[in-house]
Amino acid sequence: MQEVVALIHVSPPHLLVLDVELGGACYRDAVDPLLQRRPEAELLFITAMASQFEPPADLQPFTIGVVDKAQAWDQLLAVVMPWKQRLCDGITTAMQGCELQLAAIDRLSPREHRLVRELGCGLLNKEIAARLELSVATVETYRKSVAAKLGVSGAELVRLATLHRTLRWNAGSPAAV
Secondary structure: OHHHHHHHHHOOOOEEEEEEOOOOOOOHHHHHHHHHHOOOOEEEEEEOOOOOOOOOHHHHHHEEEEEEHHHHHHHHHHHHHHHHHHHHHHHHHHHOOOHHHHHHHOOOOHHHHHHHHHHHOOOOHHHHHHHHOOOHHHHHHHHHHHHHHHOOOHHHHHHHHHHHHHHHHHOOOHHHO
């Protein structure tokens, strides 16, 4: 569980799939940090006792479904496909008006592109600096430079970086995951 929590801190997912045993709530060790880092994240519970399991009331707004292990594949598809469609619809909406900036990200230098990828993971300047072995001041300079090249504000750069990462993930690019 510690490895999962560590991964959530580095790159919080949009969807967390949880294998749940009745009576056990150790999944909270992963869910709570996820919802702190990514409040819009969603949860999918998989359990052998789906008819008896109900997510806690505070997690129900984030839950997209409870899947029975005995019928996992069919139920999983029935839950995940609408979720994926909602995600894709959201991406399409978010893309309107920013296609040129998204295309320009691919033309950035390798270092600038890496910075955008780290920004898209939701990392802070000091976290990016540590990962890229740069000073925080250098990261700030890169951010300003990339924002200027793309013609966007600092906040819009973070939105574009997140959207770029999501599009790469959606297209199956391992670099974006």
